[in-house]
Amino acid sequence: MTLNQPAEGTATAERRATLKAALVAAAERAIMREGLAGLRARALAQEVGCAVGAIYNVVKDLDDLVLLVNAKTLAALKSAIGAGDAPAEAKFIGLDAAIARLVQMALAYLDFAATHMPLWRALFDHSMPQGQPVPDWYRQEQQRLFDEVESLLVELQARETRVRRALLARSLFSAVHGLVTIGLESKLQPIPLPVLREQIRFVVTAIGRGMVSGQ
Amino acid sequence: MTLNQPAEGTATAERRATLKAALVAAAERAIMREGLAGLRARALAQEVGCAVGAIYNVVKDLDDLVLLVNAKTLAALKSAIGAGDAPAEAKFIGLDAAIARLVQMALAYLDFAATHMPLWRALFDHSMPQGQPVPDWYRQEQQRLFDEVESLLVELQARETRVRRALLARSLFSAVHGLVTIGLESKLQPIPLPVLREQIRFVVTAIGRGMVSGQ
DNA sequence: GATATTTTTTGAACATTGTTCAAAATTCAG
DNA sequence: CTGAATTTTGAACAATGTTCAAAAAATATC
Numbered sequence: 203m204t205l206n207q208p209a210e211g212t213a214t215a216e217r218r219a220t221l222k223a224a225l226v227a228a229a230e231r232a233i234m235r236e237g238l239a240g241l242r243a244r245a246l247a248q249e250v251g252c253a254v255g256a257i258y259n260v261v262k263d264l265d266d267l268v269l270l271v272n273a274k275t276l277a278a279l280k281s282a283i284g285a286g287d288a289p290a291e292a293k294f295i296g297l298d299a300a301i302a303r304l305v306q307m308a309l310a311y312l313d314f315a316a317t318h319m320p321l322w323r324a325l326f327d328h329s330m331p332q333g334q335p336v337p338d339w340y341r342q343e344q345q346r347l348f349d350e351v352e353s354l355l356v357e358l359q360a361r362e363t364r365v366r367r368a369l370l371a372r373s374l375f376s377a378v379h380g381l382v383t384i385g386l387e388s389k390l391q392p393i394p395l396p397v398l399r400e401q402i403r404f405v406v407t408a409i410g411r412g413m414v415s416g417q
Numbered sequence: 418m419t420l421n422q423p424a425e426g427t428a429t430a431e432r433r434a435t436l437k438a439a440l441v442a443a444a445e446r447a448i449m450r451e452g453l454a455g456l457r458a459r460a461l462a463q464e465v466g467c468a469v470g471a472i473y474n475v476v477k478d479l480d481d482l483v484l485l486v487n488a489k490t491l492a493a494l495k496s497a498i499g500a501g502d503a504p505a506e507a508k509f510i511g512l513d514a515a516i517a518r519l520v521q522m523a524l525a526y527l528d529f530a531a532t533h534m535p536l537w538r539a540l541f542d543h544s545m546p547q548g549q550p551v552p553d554w555y556r557q558e559q560q561r562l563f564d565e566v567e568s569l570l571v572e573l574q575a576r577e578t579r580v581r582r583a584l585l586a587r588s589l590f591s592a593v594h595g596l597v598t599i600g601l602e603s604k605l606q607p608i609p610l611p612v613l614r615e616q617i618r619f620v621v622t623a624i625g626r627g628m629v630s631g632q
Numbered sequence: 633g634a635t636a637t638t639t640t641t642t643g644a645a646c647a648t649t650g651t652t653c654a655a656a657a658t659t660c661a662g
Numbered sequence: 663c664t665g666a667a668t669t670t671t672g673a674a675c676a677a678t679g680t681t682c683a684a685a686a687a688a689t690a691t692c
Contacts, residue, residue: 214640214688239546243679253642255681264679327542329604331454336604344605372608373596373616380595381588389544389551390559393587401588408627409620429659429669458650468671470652479650 222260224250226270230321233271238324241268268328269340275321276343283310284350300357301410307354308378308406309399315382316395326383351375358413374409381405437475439465441485445536448486453539456483483543484555490536491558498525499565515572516625522569523593523621524614530597531610541598566590573628589624596620 228249232241243264247254261267284307315322330336352371359367384390385398393401443464447456458479462469476482499522530537545551567586574582599605600613608616 217640236547242677244677254679255642256640258680259641326598327544329542332451341605369608369612369616372599373620376595376599377592377620378595379599380591380593383541383598384587384591384594390556393584397584401584404627405588405592405624408624411627412619412623432669457648459648469650470671471669473651474670 218260221250221252221256222270225257225260225267226274229267230271230274233268233324234318234320237320238268238327265328265330265334268324269337271321272325272328273340273343275318275325276347278318279311279314279322279325280347280350282314283307297358297414300354301407303354304358304374304410305403305406307351308374308402311378312382312385312395312398312402315386319386348372348375355413358410370413374406377405377409378402433475436465436467436471437485440472440475440482441489444482445486445489448483448539449533449535452535453483453542480543480545480549483539484552486536487540487543488555488558490533490540491562493533494526494529494537494540495562495565497529498522512573512629515569516622518569519573519589519625520618520621522566523589523617526593527597527600527610527613527617530601534601563587563590570628573625585628589621592620592624593617 225246228246229241231249232245241264243254243257246267247257257264257267261270348368348371351374352368355367355371355374359370362370381398381402385393385401440461443461444456446464447460456479458469458472461482462472472479472482476485563583563586566589567583570582570586570589574585577585596613596617600608600616
């Protein structure tokens with residue numbers, strides 16, 4: 203049997219691993235520079251110093267490569283919005299403080315999107331060709347992002363079930379995502395950043411209050 | 418001088434107009450069938466029964482063609498969410514009723530997106546190549562959509578200025594858009610429609626209440 | 633160490649794109 | 663009806679992602 207899958211730890215496996223990393227880095231740069239549409243197989247090969255065909259020894263597709271870049275971006279995004287983690291001793295804080303934290307997270311999301319616009323856009327612009335399912339490892343990376351939001355909702359929704367909290371976390375994220383997306387969308391008149399911040403503060407506060415007041 | 422722009426009303430102008438309409442219709446069908454990525458110049462030409470080059474007599478780009486389809490979708494979307502227009506005599510209604518109307522509009526947006534998913538996705542998936550600006554006529558079509566939402570906010574935000582109302586209309590639309598986008602996004606676990614409806618009702622109500630309570 | 637075998641890399645070749653533009657077909661003017 | 667102007671045409675072009683026979687390298691065998 204010849205699987206063409208060298209055992210882990212061999213020389214070629216290592217060589218391929220570094221090539222893969224180099225390709226991901228190059229793809230990231232290309233997206234930063236020219237957006238998702240600026241990703242070209244030949245340009246990547248040239249920048250990394252390998253043959254075009256070599257890409258396909260290391261990665262199934264260019265789509266696969268994009269997913270790898272996106273996974274990195276998701277991780278960076280997660281740590282960006284979770285950066286100001288509440289100190290451990292302040293486990294149970296007031297509701298207003300919890301809402302303030304939610305606002306802070308939402309603004310961090312906006313900042314990340316505005317600062318890394320092309321990478322952030324690639325997260326949502328990219329889609330699998332013709333109904334091919336997203337690989338599981340990528341889904342998990344996405345899940346981790348929502349978990350970050352959900353963890354903050356524990357205080358606001360102490361009485362709710364885990365399932366409902368997860369749904370609300372997603373809703374909150376989605377609403378903010380919508381504001382950021384359309385706010386930065388250049389197809390429309392883009393909103394000045396300070397104004398956008400104010401709108402986000404307003405919406406997140408409203409939703410946060412709606413949560414505690416039960417509705 | 419030969420402008421290659423036949424005067425309006427001539428025979429060729431008419432011929433081109435019908436060809437253009439046929440192309441838009443064919444493009445619409447193609448997007449419905451296979452999504453934005455399934456738009457192929459040669460397939461269009463075949464379906465409409467013209468030469469590939471003929472497309473470019475009638476339309477600058479395929480991008481241009483997409484914008485024409487999108488403009489139609491925007492108009493359809495606008496009339497879908499404005500369909501249940503309040504009767505004229507009920508000009509000034511209660512706040513709760515106004516919020517109920519907002520919820521109704523948001524749900525109509527969800528329905529439209531879910532029913533015409535590929536066309537709706539094309540609205541946001543498509544982007545102009547390399548910073549070419551969106552033509553004005555398209556921007557106006559987009560503006561008309563926001564105006565539809567804004568008109569409802571008059572009652573909720575009677576004391577606010579027109580500018581602030583317009584911003585809030587955009588925020589409200591954006592939040593709902595985010596919920597719908599991520600809710601229907603197949604890259605994530607798609608949320609069951611009834612659950613999504615409930616989330617939208619919750620978020621829109623919260624934002625609506627936040628508006629009247631001033632904050 | 634030399635040779636045979638297996639594995640890995642390579643880049644020219646292929647299939648498909650959108651777009652162009654000289655030539656063919658058509659329309660129009662006198 | 664003839665000649666000029668216009669309009670349509672589709673083969674040709676450039677650029678894309680992907681493949682795969684052949685070259686190169688690595689590994690095994692004697």
